[in-house]
Amino acid sequence: MEAFTTHSGTVAPLDRANVDTDAIIPKQYLKSIRRTGFGPHLFDDWRYLDAGGLDVDQSTRRENPDFMLNDPRYRNASILLARRNFGCGSSREHAVWALAGDGFRAVIAPSYADIFFNNCFKNGVLPVVLKEEEVSALFENAGADTPLRLTIDLAAQSVSSEDGLSFAFEIDPYLKDNLLKGLDDIGRTLEHVRVIQEYESRRRSEKPWLFRTL
Amino acid sequence: MSKNTLFDKIWNEHCVREENGTALLYIDRHMVHEVTSPQAFEGLRMAGRDVWRASANLAVPDHNVPTINRLAGIADPVSRAQVEALEKNCADFGIRLFNMGDPRQGIVHIVGPEQGATQPGMTIVCGDSHTSTHGAFGALAFGIGTSEVEHVLATQTLIQSKPKAMRITVDGPVAPGITAKDIVLAIIGEIGTAGGTGYVIEYAGQAIRDLSMEGRMTVCNMTIEAGARAGLIAVDDKTVAYLRGRPYAPEQADWDKAERYWRSLVSDTDAEFDREITLQGHAIRPQVTWGTSPEMVAPVDAVVPEPEQGANSEQVTGWRNALDYMGLAPSTPITDIRIDKVFIGSCTNARIEDLRAAAGIVKGQRLAPTVKLAMVVPGSGLIKQQAEQEGLDQIFRDAGFEWRDAGCSMCLGMNADRLEEGERCASTSNRNFEGRQGKGGRTHLVSPAMAAAAGIHGHFVDIRDIQER
Numbered sequence: 001m002e003a004f005t006t007h008s009g010t011v012a013p014l015d016r017a018n019v020d021t022d023a024i025i026p027k028q029y030l031k032s033i034r035r036t037g038f039g040p041h042l043f044d045d046w047r048y049l050d051a052g053g054l055d056v057d058q059s060t061r062r063e064n065p066d067f068m069l070n071d072p073r074y075r076n077a078s079i080l081l082a083r084r085n086f087g088c089g090s091s092r093e094h095a096v097w098a099l100a101g102d103g104f105r106a107v108i109a110p111s112y113a114d115i116f117f118n119n120c121f122k123n124g125v126l127p128v129v130l131k132e133e134e135v136s137a138l139f140e141n142a143g144a145d146t147p148l149r150l151t152i153d154l155a156a157q158s159v160s161s162e163d164g165l166s167f168a169f170e171i172d173p174y175l176k177d178n179l180l181k182g183l184d185d186i187g188r189t190l191e192h193v194r195v196i197q198e199y200e201s202r203r204r205s206e207k208p209w210l211f212r213t214l
Numbered sequence: 215m216s217k218n219t220l221f222d223k224i225w226n227e228h229c230v231r232e233e234n235g236t237a238l239l240y241i242d243r244h245m246v247h248e249v250t251s252p253q254a255f256e257g258l259r260m261a262g263r264d265v266w267r268a269s270a271n272l273a274v275p276d277h278n279v280p281t282i283n284r285l286a287g288i289a290d291p292v293s294r295a296q297v298e299a300l301e302k303n304c305a306d307f308g309i310r311l312f313n314m315g316d317p318r319q320g321i322v323h324i325v326g327p328e329q330g331a332t333q334p335g336m337t338i339v340c341g342d343s344h345t346s347t348h349g350a351f352g353a354l355a356f357g358i359g360t361s362e363v364e365h366v367l368a369t370q371t372l373i374q375s376k377p378k379a380m381r382i383t384v385d386g387p388v389a390p391g392i393t394a395k396d397i398v399l400a401i402i403g404e405i406g407t408a409g410g411t412g413y414v415i416e417y418a419g420q421a422i423r424d425l426s427m428e429g430r431m432t433v434c435n436m437t438i439e440a441g442a443r444a445g446l447i448a449v450d451d452k453t454v455a456y457l458r459g460r461p462y463a464p465e466q467a468d469w470d471k472a473e474r475y476w477r478s479l480v481s482d483t484d485a486e487f488d489r490e491i492t493l494q495g496h497a498i499r500p501q502v503t504w505g506t507s508p509e510m511v512a513p514v515d516a517v518v519p520e521p522e523q524g525a526n527s528e529q530v531t532g533w534r535n536a537l538d539y540m541g542l543a544p545s546t547p548i549t550d551i552r553i554d555k556v557f558i559g560s561c562t563n564a565r566i567e568d569l570r571a572a573a574g575i576v577k578g579q580r581l582a583p584t585v586k587l588a589m590v591v592p593g594s595g596l597i598k599q600q601a602e603q604e605g606l607d608q609i610f611r612d613a614g615f616e617w618r619d620a621g622c623s624m625c626l627g628m629n630a631d632r633l634e635e636g637e638r639c640a641s642t643s644n645r646n647f648e649g650r651q652g653k654g655g656r657t658h659l660v661s662p663a664m665a666a667a668a669g670i671h672g673h674f675v676d677i678r679d680i681q682e683r
């Protein structure tokens with residue numbers, strides 16, 4: 001996994017609460033059996049005027065000029081700003097693959113749905129939690145003619161802009177460490193193979209019915 | 215005296231090790247479907263890893279499977295590739311699969327309990343948010359992402375920090391005609407779609423105790439729609455009775471021991487919860503969602519709200535966007551909303567009891583001429599067989615409903631079943647998000663009886679009026 005230390009980039013403001021995973025990546029793209037290729041379909045229903053799908057030629061589709069990501073100011077954005085409960089709905093990790101695939105390294109919102117939040121950390125995407133009023137302040141700045149640029153420093157747990165905005169954020173130490181080092185969870189867990197095996201054999205003798213072969 | 219919640223008991227029992235507040239949790243059962251697993255198996259192959267305990271896994275294709283002409287196979291090559299990938303992965307790694315054509319095939323969250331593969335006290339995960347369904351059995355069950363699917367396959371564990379505990383008590387009884395779906399929609403209307411974020415919710419109270427196991431599964435299923443990680447209901451006689459004789463339930467030699475353990479799976483009387491909420495069961499009326507989030511819900515005898523009444527500017531905007539998308543004017547009586555399609559199905563409401571409730575309303579009636587399509591999609595092949603033995607399929611067919619094969623179907627429209635732009639649907643599923651049932655489609659979430667009645671009348675009706683007649 002790609003490590004996340006510090007990141008500077010343009011902020012794309014998505015002024016909505018409860019943005020769900022169906023909106024982030026519509027279901028027709030979940031048929032892919034790969035982890036890549038989802039980027040152009042991020043927010044697909046909002047982003048294009050024509051319906052899309054894995055069997056539709058992407059070059060024939062018209063962009064929706066009213067959607068934020070099609071605004072020239074935000075085309076190269078790498079930090080997504082949103083309102084509360086971002087990523088609610090399904091468990092599909094495709095939502096994070098689509099964000100990462102479209103060049104987003106971080107999201108900033110007041111709160112996230114639990115599964116989406118976890119999925120971010122498995123893909124080197126940092127979900128930053130700021131207070132409602134801090135997020136509102138960022139929205140005010142992000143709508144200006146010159147797009148807002150922010151620097152996110154994970155080690156220092158801070159978000160700041162060149163013209164003096166600066167906010168601190170909290171993060172679980174385990175998740176932070178993994179992201180800073182770009183560590184692979186499975187590899188870390190397998191360092192404890194013995195402990196898992198011991199637990200399992202104890203459990204097998206105490207509750208044998210749990211080990212019935214399906 | 216100990217003061218443990220049911221959640222504490224299951225959590226503690228599965229904690230393999232702990233470090234800085236992060237637990238390594240042992241997983242007893244892993245359910246697999248075709249959409250969220252291919253990349254996980256691919257990851258295992260690339261890292262040269264094997265599956266830790268193949269027999270802990272149960273796989274079934276559900277999201278992409280066609281619900282008609284099944285013998286012809288899957289027409290869409292992309293859907294077919296995904297189902298074939300599941301077949302190959304299960305064969306390569308030795309995982310039990312109920313494939314299309316097997317009568318046990320169905321929606322993963324319906325198949326697990328039906329087979330007795332879901333048991334009290336287990337930790338159960340699946341790459342699907344509605345894994346919360348299995349919590350109805352007093353199991354800690356939650357949805358995970360694909361990276362975590364790979365982690366469970368490779369290590370039989372998950373790295374988790376412990377959520378907080380909430381108890382929602384629904385004092386009973388509820389009024390006649392009120393179903394599990396109405397109860398859970400009323401709860402979501404009360405606490406909001408993020409109300410449960412960071413929590414595991416235990417449901418308690420007479421209204422919950424009175425529910426059948428099917429109804430409890432409906433409540434736990436939609437727990438994720440309240441943002442919570444998992445729903446839980448304590449074990450009682452109904453739980454034990456449901457499991458007896460199921461194919462994968464404990465064998466005779468182990469049954470007594472298992473049952474004794476299961477019956478300990480209740481919260482201690484003086485257990486403390488981080489948050490407690492109480493609802494009065496008798497106040498719950500039949501529920502209909504009017505917006506694009508399950509929290510945008512109203513009783514059937516109410517009207518669509520005025521966005522200006524929203525609690526804050528964010529809600530005002532949210533409600534305005536929702537009404538715009540739904541093509542509804544503020545103050546419209548819910549019973550004036552006309553529908554184009556009916557969908558009775560999904561892991562929320564496609565069990566035998568749901569089909570019986572809908573058939574009870576439909577019997578001897580005809581679909582309203584303005585309704586273009588009404589489909590009934592049983593949750594599993596076995597439920598379909600059971601319903602046919604009871605003659606429910608004939609009741610539906612006589613009324614003009616289509617009787618389909620088991621799968622997720624129009625709950626999310628990954629197969630050929632979906633809404634067209636602007637079409638309005640009375641649906642027994644769990645999500646009314648924009649585009650959920652098809653781009654531009656408009657979904658109203660209701661109970662099976664309410665969906666059936668809307669099909670007959672062409673608009674929403676108060677089920678209590680019909681049942682009194």
Ligand code: SF4
Nearest residue numbers: 344560561622625626
């Ligand atoms: S029925 Fe719907 S909610 Fe349930 S698993 Fe299938 S797609 Fe998901």
